[in-house]
Amino acid sequence: MSLTLSPPFRAEHLGSLLRTKELLDARDSKSTGRDQEQHVKEVEDKSIKEIVDIQLEAGFHGVTDGEYRRNLFWGTFFDGLDGFEEVPFDREILRTYMPNVGALLQAGYVPGGSLLCTSKIKHSRSTHVDEFNFLKNHLASKNLPINEIKLTIPSPASYHQRYKDGKAYAPGVYDSDQEYFADLAKVFQEELKVLYDAGLRNVQIDDPTLSYFCSKEMLKGWEEDSSNKRTANELFESYITFYNDCFSNVPSDMHIGIHICRGNFTDSRLVSEGGYDKIAVRLFQDLNVNTFYLEYDTERAGGFEPLKHLPKNKNLILGVVSTKTTQLEDVEELKGRVLAAAKVIAEGSDQTVEEALKRLGVSPQCGFASHSHENRLTRDQMVAKLKLVRKVADELWPAES
Template identity: 30%
Template sequence: MTESATQIKFPYRYDIVGSLLRTQALKDAHAKFSAGQIDASQLKTIQRQETRKIVAKQVDLGLKDITDGEFNRSWWHLDFLWGLTGVGHYDYHKSYKFHGSKTRTDNAELVGKIAFNPNHPFFESFEYLKSITPDGVTPKQTIPSPSMLFRDNRSDNWSDYYDSWDAYLDDLAKAYHETILRFYELGCRYIQLDDTTWAFLISKLNETASDPETHAKYIKLAEDAVLVINKLLENLPEDLTVTTHICRGNFKSTYLFSGGYDDVADYLGQLHYDGLFLEYDSDRAGNFDPLDRIWNGDRDKRIVLGLITSKSPELENQDTVITRIKQAAEKVPLENLALSTQCGFASTEEGNKLTEDQQWAKLTLVKSIAEKVWHA
């Protein structure tokens, strides 16, 4: 799905993960909508006004690809999953237990067979994003990985609708494949699947190593994730770039998972993505030793190093980041590396604990360092 390594267009040398801090105007609009002071149409108008502003800001910054900041959603994953045919919304009565914080209790569940929804609301949102993206800049669409649907109890009732687990996974891959093709028809040429499954598995595979039966369950999850992802990626247009972001959780500057990539590196190396965004902003992510297994010698694949944190406002030292890039280049050729923040700035509408100015300073730093390293 990409050109040769020397001609790879995306991921760009300085790239953006996706979500951006919601502006105060958008936060106020959501509060008014919840209080019944404005209707859905008025909320949408404000959302689009604010989206236009942050697109302009990204363009002014000089980014080669931009996103809508995920201003059209509350959650990075659930809003998309709810838009698929066969997925419903329910109150799980449990929150994601981040270190030092808890989320709201919304969740998704199967309510029928999984299928492509031609009226998924994200299509309209992408059309708007593309309409306000200037020539020479690529609008990037972010959606959650399909693996997010067969985790966290979301597919517990699969047998109510399917004769076999494999049949369910086939439908899930087909629904995603058709969804991505629809984005392509609308002009999308760069799409990213965000995924916390691998960080979840990093913790589970390690802690169950002495329990073969439980360990086998997580091995099966990893194998199923590879199967579904590679199946949905089959026979996509050659000029479409599809990447993934491997996330350890991001809520109000906290996290869910820790651990290096060693236990999942071989699975990540099997994925047929054009690029992988990897978190490497702290010791929680481990060292660069597994990088060559993740890259797996694919000259058409780019590894994006998330060396700049989106969780705190302090700016990293440029020389220190450049040194780390050089260290990573001992495992993966420099031409197959790129740079980004380790995650987005607002995986949920609450956002991380930094200001909008500090957010833009982080992205400016990413660009500045990449220009020095790759002369991008």
């Protein structure tokens, strides 16, 4: 896979956008049957067209459907695979010190079931291609090219990291994580091919799981868990190999980005914190993606020093605008942060700041609605944040605006 693409767009958002009350009400309706399903789809279609218009009016490219067909940011990808099914919730097989699991339990949310691998994993259908095709047809009606579209898909490790050693799959299904990873990598390869053949050229992997390796609390929990047969660093390194296998057949003209953040839980609460220092070298140098979308809106993401490890042939979108607060950040302060990051990158890669800036863009630190019923921002405040991102980009890269 070619890693020499420049960032597709200087101002980006990261997939999920606030849903309308009409859409939430339609989803929350207790009505059932075909008529209700059709009603929900019609509201989804209408809402997606509206949110695309909002993105375009705000000066955004790389538009998404706001993830309006999903209740959660990871959608139904794993549910749509052969081999995964919902089983009764069992706290005993979970690493409860993983930030995502811990946040749910601390909030008092105990699900009725958990998705678990119960048989060999196979790709029988894509649950994303219809999302893309609707966007493709809508943009075509506006005479806009399909390379304006960005689609988000979940982390390959979504249903592995949370489970204790050997518990991510039912007994007898796989003999090792390596076998599990190999089949799951084939599934991602097939999904990406389906999307590529449909015309998609810009994919964003949403992956909060990698940031958990930056969390002191998680690492402490890992060390105290006697059931772990390897160190946390060894698991992280196995994920790099696993992910690269997932992306190994991607054509050179398909842009792969990975969004790494620390969570936007319900009501804008954080899930984890910790700088990138512990994972920066392997992450930036060995993970075969074109672009990193990194959270950098608050101190919980640490400083810019780890960015010195970013190679010359990879891009970075700095998530300096917060989706967790209603307050609009100061434009000059945001520009200063981007320039400070560019200076670190330039020094680490023996470039000028101007050369480093060519590999940078700006975005919010996370999506606006990782879960459908979030967050404390209003729709107008969300639009204001999007316009702020665009303004920062226009002032930093005026020749490209």
